[in-house]
Amino acid sequence: MDGALSVDSDSHSRHWPRASSCFAADPINTLTDRMNVALNSSGQGYILSLCPNTEYPIQAPILFAASNQEISTQGYPTDDSRALIIVNGTVFNGTGQTTAIDGTCTQCDGVRLRNVQINGSRNGGGPVNGGGNVEMGGSNSNQLVEYVKSYNPRGWTCLHVSEGALNCNNITIQNNDVGPCGTDDFQQWADGLSISCQNAVVRNNMVENPTDGGIVIFGSPGTQVYNNTIWVVNQTLLGGINMVDYDPWSGNYTNTVVHNNTILGGFSDEKEEPNETDGTSSDDVIIKIGIAIGPRTWFGTRYGNNVSLSGQVYNNRLSGAFSYAIGMTSAKNFTVENNVLFGNTSFIGARGPNCSSSDTTPTPAAFVIDLNTVSQSTTQSNFTTINDGDSLTCVQPPDGGDYWPFGGNPSTSTPSSPSSSHSSSSTVGIVVGVIVGVLFVAVLTFFIRRWVLKRAETQRLYKASRRSRYLGKN
Numbered sequence: 001m002d003g004a005l006s007v008d009s010d011s012h013s014r015h016w017p018r019a020s021s022c023f024a025a026d027p028i029n030t031l032t033d034r035m036n037v038a039l040n041s042s043g044q045g046y047i048l049s050l051c052p053n054t055e056y057p058i059q060a061p062i063l064f065a066a067s068n069q070e071i072s073t074q075g076y077p078t079d080d081s082r083a084l085i086i087v088n089g090t091v092f093n094g095t096g097q098t099t100a101i102d103g104t105c106t107q108c109d110g111v112r113l114r115n116v117q118i119n120g121s122r123n124g125g126g127p128v129n130g131g132g133n134v135e136m137g138g139s140n141s142n143q144l145v146e147y148v149k150s151y152n153p154r155g156w157t158c159l160h161v162s163e164g165a166l167n168c169n170n171i172t173i174q175n176n177d178v179g180p181c182g183t184d185d186f187q188q189w190a191d192g193l194s195i196s197c198q199n200a201v202v203r204n205n206m207v208e209n210p211t212d213g214g215i216v217i218f219g220s221p222g223t224q225v226y227n228n229t230i231w232v233v234n235q236t237l238l239g240g241i242n243m244v245d246y247d248p249w250s251g252n253y254t255n256t257v258v259h260n261n262t263i264l265g266g267f268s269d270e271k272e273e274p275n276e277t278d279g280t281s282s283d284d285v286i287i288k289i290g291i292a293i294g295p296r297t298w299f300g301t302r303y304g305n306n307v308s309l310s311g312q313v314y315n316n317r318l319s320g321a322f323s324y325a326i327g328m329t330s331a332k333n334f335t336v337e338n339n340v341l342f343g344n345t346s347f348i349g350a351r352g353p354n355c356s357s358s359d360t361t362p363t364p365a366a367f368v369i370d371l372n373t374v375s376q377s378t379t380q381s382n383f384t385t386i387n388d389g390d391s392l393t394c395v396q397p398p399d400g401g402d403y404w405p406f407g408g409n410p411s412t413s414t415p416s417s418p419s420s421s422h423s424s425s426s427t428v429g430i431v432v433g434v435i436v437g438v439l440f441v442a443v444l445t446f447f448i449r450r451w452v453l454k455r456a457e458t459q460r461l462y463k464a465s466r467r468s469r470y471l472g473k474n
Helices: 028-042 295-299 426-461
Strands: 047-050 055-058 070-073 084-087 112-114 117-119 134-137 144-146 149-151 157-162 172-174 191-195 201-203 206-208 213-217 224-226 229-231 237-243 257-259 262-264 287-293 312-314 317-328 335-337 340-347 365-369
Touching: 028 047, 028 055, 149 157, 229 237, 262 287, 287 295, 340 365
Parallel strands: 047 070, 055 084, 070 112, 084 117, 112 144, 117 149, 134 157, 144 172, 157 191, 172 201, 191 213, 201 224, 206 229, 213 237, 224 257, 229 262, 237 287, 257 312, 262 317, 287 317, 312 335, 317 340, 317 365
Antiparallel strands: none
């Protein structure tokens, strides 16, 4: 449906005319074709308004077809009454449908995906070759994804924003609840959010139980990643926030800023005993690297002497069990300051079966840096220097034992306040970090409460694919 553009003077956001009724799911056998015909035939600004409390099983991706189109649930609910789009196409021999929504068409400027749920339907099976649950970006600008629940992808990510011909620009990914994504069996992982568009805004997202990267930033110069929460429940996560990929932006993280995010590693799930700070985890869950910087951190020598360039990482908060809170290698002109630990933490893990025989495995620690490969960077003073920071994800957590911290309540401890060893502005940074930390306590209380409420659902969803421990197998 075409129509005149209207502008909300308060929010300066654009709104297009809306159909009076929602799009019927029945008959199911023609649903996929009907949805794609509606988008193809209705032109720019068309809103495909789905019905609340309705399932939409699809046999192929639903394709945006023109600028400023929208797919959303009528009334814009934010709870489980959002329309549920289910990836239901055939899978055979590792190939088949992996994507529910695709917004990468050549005329897809300004398209919006809002207030829907997407189940990728892996359901404990192996990964399928193809894209993510949601594919956005491409050679387009000004797209929006908000209030979307994306989980259980058959492919490699719950949501992917591609770079196009390095000309994707200005997409906003906000207020989404993402995960679980993949399983923690070797090479069956999946990302939460995979961002490769420049000048993106990634904020206020809840990323639960991803297994590869919680938020992966593929260079994406000019991108702002903030106020997101990433946590694990019953699966080990390789990296919370990753700034390690050299391709496709040749390691360019100029003006890419990661700040004020919360990353929660594993916690003990046994009953807390008096005078004890650590206990067991029934699934031996950790985050291997809370924030990973530099290609060698992840890929070892695959990219030779290439580096991640000119990013900023500050005022992020980490709690729980990790191998490394931040691992930094092969980086140039980075600023990494005022990232803090709060609540109970532990740093655990040992050399795993997938470690290269030529690499040493650093002792787990909060903040580790390989100064042999990091240059011209400003870093907080509490980094531990390591001689070899290659392939830090090859570690594995302990198989049992009282190594996992209890709790995670930020009110029980005071965050550490690292300073910069290279910057004269470090004192100001510490003060700002502490102020932000105090304000964050109230916000995190809400996050932890939501985490607890969703835990039961996560356990049910992954019951078929859970393992008692994380051990990579080739």
